[in-house]
Amino acid sequence: MATEEENVNAYELLKLETEATEQEIKTAYRKLSLKVHPDRNPNNPEAARLFHELNQAYELLLDPLRRLALDQKLRVKKARAERYKSYDAKRKNMVEELEERERAFKKTRLDKKNEEIKVQVETERIKEEGRKLRERKEEDIRKRNEERIKGQWVEEDDVEAPELHPLDTTIRLKYSLKKHPELTTPESIAKLLSGFGGVDTESIVLSLKAPKKSVDKRPKSGTALVPFKQIRDAFSTVSASGQGEHGLEGIEVDWVNGKEPQILSWLKKMGKLDNLLPTSASSSQNGASGTPARLPQDQSAGSSEFSSFPSTVPGSAAVDYESLTLLRMRQAERERLEREIREKEAAE
Structure with missing residues (x-):
């Protein structure tokens, strides 16, 4: 079964104890599945999801190997919780401080990554503005050159003398x-x-x-x-x-x-x-x-x-x-x- 499925406590879904027999598992599944079956709950959008989770839990508990792994995981989790209860105030503070540091480290790393992304975006924006500014300057220079050349043509036209008419004298x-x-x-x-x-x-x-x-x-x-x-x-x-x-x-x-x-x-x-x-x-x-x-x-x-x-x-x-x-x-x-x-x- 997938990790996500194993994270769900199959015993809690079927409302069973960890010592439940195979018959108790089947009985509990039959009762609960009838209540959340999608055909009986057409107006409940969560019915299909709940029904699927019950099926997964039912299959897991009927599989000896997978049930054994789940039982082992639950025992480890329970033992850890019991040990944590026995910690004195100092050790609890140390654990909490360690967890806080881990969270702060993760936050710092995330903030740094976000800052790098922000700097990269700003750099690209500045590059784009620089490119546009350069294009505008080049366009201005081109227009000024065209106007200068055009002005030279006009001056040359002004310098050229008009034709002499037959009756000008x-x-x-x-x-x-x-x-x-x-x-x-x-x-x-x-x-x-x-x-x-x-x-x-x-x-x-x-x-x-x-x-x-x-x-x-x-x-x-x-x-x-x-x-x-x-x-x-x-x-x-x-x-x-x-x-x-x-x-x-x-x-x-x-x-x-x-x-x-x-x-x-x-x-x-x-x-x-x-x-x-x-x-x-x-x-x-x-x-x-x-x-x-x-x-x-x-x-x-x-x-x-x-x-x-x-x-x-x-x-x-x-x-x-x-x-x-x-x-x-x-x-x-x-x-x-x-x-x-x-x-x-x-x-x-």
């Missing part, structure tokens, strides 16, 4: 013929503006307008579209609008599209627009050499800075397909603007 002049009666031909306008730089005289668009109600139909005002060969010179002319010292008193000068070209906005942003001054001022500032500050498109092909900018009007030896296309676009844009001027004058 063309300006619009509006003036009264009463104040400037000499400005009636493209040549006279080119001569007026020659102090600012080279002008494409053949491409000048000139419109002289007379008031509708005028009897003699004489022109009273003029509008001219003037293409410069360099955007620097066009900018200098617009900057000198209406200034008498440059011969532009009473003359309104503006960009042909009514707004500043993108290349000039870019130059302002890059801090390079201060070099674009009217010719007289530029000459005085540059000293005896008289070398004017150059725009990106004015740089020579060998220059390291802005060397990719095309010349506004390429020389005949350097005219290629791209330059021809640029010139044709400028001519088409001028023709469109000329038509708009004619239509506006007709409407007025």
Whole structure:
């Protein structure tokens, strides 16, 4: 029989003395088993367990060898209890102290084991937090690097100069013929503006307008579209609008599209627009050499800075397909603007 079964006192379960005969064992078992039989006690959840224990006790007591072992165990237990009763107070205290030490030792060992488990769990938690913190730092570094690289791309995009539009070097002049009666031909306008730089005289668009109600139909005002060969010179002319010292008193000068070209906005942003001054001022500032500050498109092909900018009007030896296309676009844009001027004058 298993140890657990032997720990149960079979005599106590069957309510018998250790000297009980085999017949007494059977009789006691029959009476008690009928009382706790599961079929007779369907509402008692303990009935099956009690019935099983009675069966185990009954089988044990009917087995001579197992009963002999149980009797021996009970005798030893009884003798120990009797000896313990005979102990004096001192020996009892010693036994109790020994048992207390054993319990304390077991408790200490259990507490130590629990503490080790607790430390292990805490260590794993710290490792996990460290791993998460490391991952967050790596993610932050990765994001900062991406933002830094992205910022570098944005800066590079900002440094890159915009494309030069075909009409970026063309300006619009509006003036009264009463104040400037000499400005009636493209040549006279080119001569007026020659102090600012080279002008494409053949491409000048000139419109002289007379008031509708005028009897003699004489022109009273003029509008001219003037293409410069360099955007620097066009900018200098617009900057000198209406200034008498440059011969532009009473003359309104503006960009042909009514707004500043993108290349000039870019130059302002890059801090390079201060070099674009009217010719007289530029000459005085540059000293005896008289070398004017150059725009990106004015740089020579060998220059390291802005060397990719095309010349506004390429020389005949350097005219290629791209330059021809640029010139044709400028001519088409001028023709469109000329038509708009004619239509506006007709409407007025």
